[in-house]
Amino acid sequence: xxxxxxxxxxxxxxxxxxxxxxxxHYSTHLKLPLSHHSSPKTHRKIRISCGLIDPDGxxxxxLFVSESERDEKKRKAVSLPRIKLSRIDLQWVHVLSxxxxxxxxxxxxxxxxxxxxxxxxxxxxxGSVVNMSVPIVLAVDDSQKGRIGESTxxxxxDSGDDPVAILSNIEIYKHxxxxxxxxxxxxxxxxxxxxxEAITGAGNWLxxxxxxxxxPIKYCDGLDRFRLSPAALREEFTRxxxxxxxxxQLRNPVHNGHALLMTDTRRRLLEMGYKNPVLLLHPLGGYTxxxxxxxxxxMKQHEKVLEDGVLDPETTVVxxxxxxxxxxxxxxxxxxxxxxxxxxxxxxxxxxxPAGMSHPVEKRDLYDAxxxxxxLSMAPGLERLNILPFKVAAYDKTQSKxxxxxxxxxxxxxFISGTKMRxxxxxxxxxxxxxxxxxxWEVLVEYYNSLAPAGKGKVPEPVPA
Amino acid sequence: xxxxxxxxxxxxxxxxxxxxxxxxHYSTHLKLPLSHHSSPKTHRKIRISCGLIDPDGxxxxxLFVSESERDEKKRKAVSLPRIKLSRIDLQWVHVLSxxxxxxxxxxxxxxxxxxxxxxxxxxxxxGSVVNMSVPIVLAVDDSQKGRIGESTxxxxxDSGDDPVAILSNIEIYKHxxxxxxxxxxxxxxxxxxxxxEAITGAGNWLxxxxxxxxxPIKYCDGLDRFRLSPAALREEFTRxxxxxxxxxQLRNPVHNGHALLMTDTRRRLLEMGYKNPVLLLHPLGGYTxxxxxxxxxxMKQHEKVLEDGVLDPETTVVxxxxxxxxxxxxxxxxxxxxxxxxxxxxxxxxxxxPAGMSHPVEKRDLYDAxxxxxxLSMAPGLERLNILPFKVAAYDKTQSKxxxxxxxxxxxxxFISGTKMRxxxxxxxxxxxxxxxxxxWEVLVEYYNSLAPAGKGKVPEPVPA
Numbered sequence: 001x002x003x004x005x006x007x008x009x010x011x012x013x014x015x016x017x018x019x020x021x022x023x024x025h026y027s028t029h030l031k032l033p034l035s036h037h038s039s040p041k042t043h044r045k046i047r048i049s050c051g052l053i054d055p056d057g058x059x060x061x062x063l064f065v066s067e068s069e070r071d072e073k074k075r076k077a078v079s080l081p082r083i084k085l086s087r088i089d090l091q092w093v094h095v096l097s098x099x100x101x102x103x104x105x106x107x108x109x110x111x112x113x114x115x116x117x118x119x120x121x122x123x124x125x126x127g128s129v130v131n132m133s134v135p136i137v138l139a140v141d142d143s144q145k146g147r148i149g150e151s152t153x154x155x156x157x158d159s160g161d162d163p164v165a166i167l168s169n170i171e172i173y174k175h176x177x178x179x180x181x182x183x184x185x186x187x188x189x190x191x192x193x194x195x196x197e198a199i200t201g202a203g204n205w206l207x208x209x210x211x212x213x214x215x216p217i218k219y220c221d222g223l224d225r226f227r228l229s230p231a232a233l234r235e236e237f238t239r240x241x242x243x244x245x246x247x248x249q250l251r252n253p254v255h256n257g258h259a260l261l262m263t264d265t266r267r268r269l270l271e272m273g274y275k276n277p278v279l280l281l282h283p284l285g286g287y288t289x290x291x292x293x294x295x296x297x298x299m300k301q302h303e304k305v306l307e308d309g310v311l312d313p314e315t316t317v318v319x320x321x322x323x324x325x326x327x328x329x330x331x332x333x334x335x336x337x338x339x340x341x342x343x344x345x346x347x348x349x350x351x352x353x354p355a356g357m358s359h360p361v362e363k364r365d366l367y368d369a370x371x372x373x374x375x376l377s378m379a380p381g382l383e384r385l386n387i388l389p390f391k392v393a394a395y396d397k398t399q400s401k402x403x404x405x406x407x408x409x410x411x412x413x414x415f416i417s418g419t420k421m422r423x424x425x426x427x428x429x430x431x432x433x434x435x436x437x438x439x440x441w442e443v444l445v446e447y448y449n450s451l452a453p454a455g456k457g458k459v460p461e462p463v464p465a
Numbered sequence: 466x467x468x469x470x471x472x473x474x475x476x477x478x479x480x481x482x483x484x485x486x487x488x489x490h491y492s493t494h495l496k497l498p499l500s501h502h503s504s505p506k507t508h509r510k511i512r513i514s515c516g517l518i519d520p521d522g523x524x525x526x527x528l529f530v531s532e533s534e535r536d537e538k539k540r541k542a543v544s545l546p547r548i549k550l551s552r553i554d555l556q557w558v559h560v561l562s563x564x565x566x567x568x569x570x571x572x573x574x575x576x577x578x579x580x581x582x583x584x585x586x587x588x589x590x591x592g593s594v595v596n597m598s599v600p601i602v603l604a605v606d607d608s609q610k611g612r613i614g615e616s617t618x619x620x621x622x623d624s625g626d627d628p629v630a631i632l633s634n635i636e637i638y639k640h641x642x643x644x645x646x647x648x649x650x651x652x653x654x655x656x657x658x659x660x661x662e663a664i665t666g667a668g669n670w671l672x673x674x675x676x677x678x679x680x681p682i683k684y685c686d687g688l689d690r691f692r693l694s695p696a697a698l699r700e701e702f703t704r705x706x707x708x709x710x711x712x713x714q715l716r717n718p719v720h721n722g723h724a725l726l727m728t729d730t731r732r733r734l735l736e737m738g739y740k741n742p743v744l745l746l747h748p749l750g751g752y753t754x755x756x757x758x759x760x761x762x763x764m765k766q767h768e769k770v771l772e773d774g775v776l777d778p779e780t781t782v783v784x785x786x787x788x789x790x791x792x793x794x795x796x797x798x799x800x801x802x803x804x805x806x807x808x809x810x811x812x813x814x815x816x817x818x819p820a821g822m823s824h825p826v827e828k829r830d831l832y833d834a835x836x837x838x839x840x841l842s843m844a845p846g847l848e849r850l851n852i853l854p855f856k857v858a859a860y861d862k863t864q865s866k867x868x869x870x871x872x873x874x875x876x877x878x879x880f881i882s883g884t885k886m887r888x889x890x891x892x893x894x895x896x897x898x899x900x901x902x903x904x905x906w907e908v909l910v911e912y913y914n915s916l917a918p919a920g921k922g923k924v925p926e927p928v929p930a
Contacts, residue, residue: 118585186648331583380584
């Protein structure tokens with residue numbers, strides 16, 4: 001299992017890292033300043049050239065309609081056949097709308113879907129290649145297809161039937177779920193979380209087209225202000241005069257081994273001659289499986305860990321990556337890396353078994369723990385990205401702290417797996433001193449205590465932080 | 466089901482097309498002239514530049530040891546740990562040795578295997594990309610791995626324990642069969658022929674390395690002289706002053722619809738301005754599933770069809786493609802096309818559902834019939850190849866012959882599927898006049914008659930022609 005996270009502390013910029021007081025960033029639903037969304041048309045045309053790595057396809061795609069068109073588009077949407085978006089569909093609309101998947105301009109048409117499945121990459125009109133490993137698709141069923149009929153556009157609506165976006169110049173094609181699953185996950189074993197959540201019950205057709213999002217997606221969960229778009233992140237990196245941006249994807253609580261790694265990475269980049277490497281600390285905010293710690297609790301844990309002061313707020317940007325999680329190992333890690341190029345990162349830290357999990361049926365990990373970094377280092381369209389493989393950190397009993405594993409004295413090291421960590425927290429026990437700051441650990445214990453006791457054979461329901 | 470084949474007739478060059486008399490080319494075990502194998506070291510270094518399309522990687526790989534080294538290599542092989550090759554393994558040694566998979570220099574190491582599974586392509590040292598969609602790998606089991614121990618080379622031996630090749634600088638890595646199957650076939654359903662034949666029972670490790678083949682692979686089945694290597698084919702195309710080579714992959718008996726297509730393709734190429742387009746008529750000669758017509762019978766059928774005289778022998782080269790068949794649809798069609806680039810073809814004809822078959826469990830075709838040509842047209846590393854999609858031919862009842870289907874008068878056309886054709890031949894019935902020449906049809910009837918009557922629930926055993 002991959003687990004990446006890190007510590008950071010007080011920040012001078014409250015919209016980009018955690019405020020110091022506990023209450024403020026959960027008690028109100030702060031909105032992100034929308035300046036970078038206010039004139040999307042200009043954004044779509046301007047080539048971002050602030051010294052950062054170019055977005056895939058040369059320019060960052062943003063798919064919002066302009067303020068002035070909003071009412072007209074809403075009226076248009078009402079007249080169109082409707083497709084109701086699931087929670088995960090909406091997360092993908094969010095991802096597409098902000099250009100994480102640049103140069104994709106909407107849900108995939110068949111040619112993009114096939115290239116993704118077979119080549120993990122897309123060839124553009126000019127012959128260049130961008131990485132694209134995970135299908136970003138929207139499923140419809142027979143009756144929805146029937147209702148769409150000959151219409152060339154559809155409205156995408158939320159659970160309250162409010163129009164979220166328009167999909168135009170649509171193409172409807174077959175959704176061969178078996179083939180999609182086999183080629184994306186390298187298995188068709190039952191029990192893979194994303195598949196059960198989003199594919200098994202989905203329709204037998206996929207609908208692709210050009211997306212126009214009526215207004216930026218908000219979740220109103222107190223965390224929206226941490227959801228910076230690639231454009232906003234690029235602005236921030238530019239403002240900070242970053243000459244290197246190193247991204248760290250995480251979906252687990254943060255421990256001191258992660259912090260060690262981050263600090264060490266910055267040190268290595270400085271040694272390489274960079275003057276101002278900035279860390280993009282980027283927890284995944286979309287769908288995760290039931291036994292992962294929910295986003296709100298992770299953010300609360302990160303905040304406590306922050307206060308412990310290990311990383312420099314001047315050189316750390318914390319933000320939420322809006323993508324849902326596939327748990328598709330070497331296939332998915334490419335998506336995680338590619339999306340960060342679009343946000344301006346030119347270094348990507350990759351650990352053991354990224355986006356991996358246990359095989360749902362057999363007693364083994366689903367993926368070879370080394371395949372993620374190997375595949376990532378060879379992936380088409382990611383040649384511009386510098387891959388930084390993770391050094392292994394473990395608890396050094398002789399120093400009572402997390403340290404890089406020394407193979408010459410293995411007996412001194414204790415490996416604390418995610419499962420071990422969760423078991424300790426569930427039982428209200430403490431890890432060894434120096435594994436995680438006490439405040440952060442308390443959040444984890446609190447989270448597991450908050451779970452309603454599970455009935456026999458039932459998974460406890462997570463509650464919001 | 467894809468079925469591609471075609472008619473051709475008397476040829477002035479007996480080593481490149483069928484001799485007119487029936488007996489000669491099966492009664493003796495003729496060997497191919499080996500001139501192009503006699504100095505493999507030079508071949509390996511010389512860039513083939515005869516006006517034909519360049520091989521992948523810029524030069525054609527040939528992996529034979531030179532005549533002068535042969536004895537020494539044989540002695541060396543005897544001293545090495547041995548791996549016994551299956552029939553299919555030996556076919557892959559053949560494929561690799563002649564450079565069909567150029568620039569591969571042996572069975573895949575892990576980095577090549579992973580790139581094949583994830584990207585259907587390999588990135589070379591100079592940054593260029595070649596297509597490679599099907600894993601060409603050699604499996605070993607735990608006990609073989611144990612016997613190899615620390616050795617850096619192994620001998621590959623045939624069923625009689627005679628050394629066939631040496632594999633050097635070996636790398637042994639895990640054979641995750643489930644993942645290999647899922648990513649190659651897009652399904653893990655039981656009952657896929659290549660998997661049952663070559664993967665299910667194979668070892669849990671793969672061994673890659675540099676291949677040196679002690680002497681060219683021969684089958685001594687009377688058909689070896691039709692097994693022209695890519696180098697020999699290139700020589701032949703050059704000798705004929707071909708300015709375009711169009712390849713036709715087939716593994717089924719030939720009917721008049723195929724002939725129509727071939728003639729029409731040549732006509733189109735002439736219209737495009739080519740002066741001397743040459744057809745590479747290229748039946749697959751490696752492993753095929755039990756209910757396909759065996760190679761020896763197909764060649765016998767092709768010969769009869771030849772005599773009917775539809776295609777010009779001056780512009781047709783017939784040869785056997787030594788690869789085994791995966792039945793992996795859109796993934797495999799890329800391999801079929803890529804290998805033909807190495808043999809000098811710059812046009813590739815692709816039909817409906819190439820390399821497809823029925824789903825082994827569900828009542829449907831395994832692949833979407835259009836995906837093969839779509840994937841082929843977008844595949845990385847195949848940009849230089851011109852893809853010619855197949856026009857649909859069917860039996861025109863008004864003309865009593867095969868003709869291109871006219872959607873304005875569908876009622877006039879009869880589609881005779883492979884299954885229908887086999888059923889007719891099995892029952893000794895005749896197809897409509899003009900579907901296939903009578904001599905060719907008789908061979909098919911003869912083949913089905915030759916099968917030992919199947920017991921209840923048993924598949925009849927094919928017998929050699």
